[in-house]
Amino acid sequence: MDGGVSRPARTSPGRVTPDRIPxxxxxxxxxxxxxxxxxxxxxxxxxxxxxxxxxxxxxxxxxxxxxxxxxxxxxxxxxxxxxxxxxxxxxVLGLTRSHAVALVGVGNLGHALAGYGGFAQRGFGVAALFDVDPELVGTTIAGVEVLDVAQIPRVCAARGVTIGMVATPAAAAQQVCDAMVGAGVRSILNFAPAVLSVPAGVEVRKVDLAVEMQILAFHVSRRPDGTIPDATEKVYG
Amino acid sequence: MDGGVSRPARTSPGRVTPDRIPxxxxxxxxxxxxxxxxxxxxxxxxxxxxxxxxxxxxxxxxxxxxxxxxxxxxxxxxxxxxxxxxxxxxxVLGLTRSHAVALVGVGNLGHALAGYGGFAQRGFGVAALFDVDPELVGTTIAGVEVLDVAQIPRVCAARGVTIGMVATPAAAAQQVCDAMVGAGVRSILNFAPAVLSVPAGVEVRKVDLAVEMQILAFHVSRRPDGTIPDATEKVYG
DNA sequence: TGTTGTGAAAACCTTCACAGCG
DNA sequence: CGCTGTGAAGGTTTTCACAACA
Missing domain, CATH: 1.10.10.10 (Winged helix-like DNA-binding domain superfamily/Winged helix DNA-binding domain)
Known part of the structure; x- marks a missing residue:
């Protein structure tokens, strides 16, 4: 791609496909x-x-x-x-615009996520917080009021939420997800240990602590002794 | 693999390789x-x-x-x-034994992780908590006392920690990682936005919220309108 | 019959190695 | 000379499609 035309490839006659990125x-x-x-x-x-x-x-x-x-x-x-x-x-990552984020479930983990500073830093503003617990609804976390989950459709649509985060228990996750998708949210980050089913065109990514731990457990049990499989230094992100 | 000998493959003459799992x-x-x-x-x-x-x-x-x-x-x-x-x-995942977990950094996120119930549930006991902050050292979270990071080498070794979790700011992550590796920890889950370099034989996995959000942002900006790329229903974990 | 286990093909991703350019 | 950009090779993962079998 050396100096010449910057985005060459297209696939179908009317639609420009900007050289699909893996x-x-x-x-x-x-x-x-x-x-x-x-x-x-x-x-x-x-x-x-x-x-x-x-x-x-x-x-x-x-x-x-x-x-x-x-x-x-x-x-x-x-x-x-x-x-x-x-x-x-x-x-390329679409970070020139800002993204309104909604977080559902402000329990243990959700509360920490809401207070996480790294968000606003990169143009991800927490636009709304939701929970079912009447004890939590009405409280304010990091300057944002916690609303009842019943408000999800209305508020997400009104505030132009583009990214939703699900930090509820597994049992509630699908319902919450459906509500957000109904409100036009097309990208969801799922922290609940559950499989979300969504219509085509909606992107779901999952962060599952238990899965990560179990993958590590697998590697621990593969190396009961002190064997070093390879002599080169490794670097991980 | 149908019915016969269950674990056939080996690669080198002395060492049984139980059919490498991808x-x-x-x-x-x-x-x-x-x-x-x-x-x-x-x-x-x-x-x-x-x-x-x-x-x-x-x-x-x-x-x-x-x-x-x-x-x-x-x-x-x-x-x-x-x-x-x-x-x-x-x-296969090595969950028949329990794993002692050490968590370093009990700030915003770390505190939530320490209190996360899903741990003990699957045999991952929080064996130790560490932080640098003198305000936090000495306090108790979820029944475990927070110790000074200087104690990492001694305590991790003494308590047989096999899995370490790093939830510190990026600047402290490498140092903390080194201390744990020195204490014999061979598997690390890194929540800090930093690349950890470790000797061969140590497994590092990374959970990075900012990265996940940016991947979602990429997909948001690829679909400014309401185009549906494919008609089939998708299911995500 | 209904479902598994698995070769073979396809898709995807990584790494090598070097031509080509500043 | 040093470093990028990339064709080609190699590796891993996914998917297909069907023989084998309870």
Whole structure:
């Protein structure tokens, strides 16, 4: 994608397909962005794929291929302009606009999520909080009032919520999800240990602590002794 | 694998390799386990791959292949014995033993994690809590005393911690990680927005809220209108 | 019959290695 | 010279489709 026309590919005659970006790449772009932001704050102007890849914990060739998908333009023999690349990644991830987030379930975990500072930082404003518990409804968390779940359809639609977070018990998750989808929410982050079924066109991602722990448990039990499978140093995001 | 010897493959002459289980499969086994547990509680005795797959939000063929990796034994024309399969999956995931977990950083998120009930439920006991903040050190959360991070090496080793959770700010994460690895911890769940570098043989998994949100943002911005890319109903874990 | 287990094909992702350019 | 961008190779994961079997 070297210098010429930046977004070549299309698939069907009327619809421009901006060179489909692989799922795996999208997930890593978010990681690169964090590293780039840090570098920018430190005053770094230019970075090579080697250095950026190391900081992000990935292979350099993979990073270059990822960037090639977003039509990046590094300079051979030099590297990437940190500032320019940051903007490109932000643009691709849709972070140039802000996103109104609704969080349902302000119990243990939900409360922590509502108070998490990293949100507003990146243009994700907590636009609404919901719960069923009458004890919690009416209270204020991080400056936002907790509303009754019955208000989900009305409030999500009114406040233009684009991303919903489900932090309810498993039993309530599907119902809450349906309410949000009905209100036009198209992207949901699910913390409840339940499978959500949604109509096509709605994106669900899941964060499941129990699953993560069990994957780690698997690896623990594979190495009862102190065997070291490989001698190279590994880096993880 | 049908009926005969259950774990055939080996690779090197002295070391039995129990038929390497793909990463992707391990992650899904944890999901199947949750569904199986629910079914067991409901008194379901037998389940087909179709039904189990639907409940877990995956393709039936994929589920069968996953189960084939753990040497499962369903009955043709009937399905899987829920109770037996549950035990098999638990065994493969290493959940027959309990795991001592240490959590470092009991701020906003860490506090919520410490109080999260789903832990003990599955044999993950919170064996130790740590923080730097003198205000927090000495307090008790969910029945466990918060200790100073300086105690990490001694206490983790003494209490036989096998899984560590890092819920500190990014700047402290690597240091905390090093301390745990030094104490013999081989599996780490990282909530801090930082890349951890660890010696080979240590497994790190990462949960990053900001990354998840940005992936969703990407999908939001790909669908500014109400286009529905595909007509089939989708199910997500 | 109904359902599993599994080869084979397809899709997807990663890594290598180097031409090409600044 | 150093570094990017990428074709090609290699690996992993998903899906298909059907033989085998209770």
């Amino acid at each position: 799922q795996a790449t999208v997930a890593r772009l978010a990681v690169y962005l964090r590293v780039l932001t840090e570098m920018l704050a430190e005053g770094v102007r230019t970075v090579s794929s080697d250095v950026l890849a190391a900081a992000a914990g990935v292979n350099a060739a993979k990073l270059r291929k990822d960037l090639s998908h977003i039509g990046s333009s590094g300079v051979r023999g030099v590297g990437y302009d940190v500032s320019r690349l940051t903007e490109q990644v932000e643009s | 990463q992707a499969t391990v992650a899904r086994l944890a999901v199947y386990l949750r569904v199986l547990t629910e079914m067991l509680a409901e008194g379901v005795r037998t389940v087909s791959s179709d039904v189990l797959a639907a409940a877990a939000g995956v393709n039936a063929a994929k589920l069968r292949k996953d189960l084939s990796h753990i040497g499962s034994s369903g009955v043709r024309g009937v399905g899987y014995d829920v109770s037996r399969l549950t035990e098999q999956v638990e065994s």
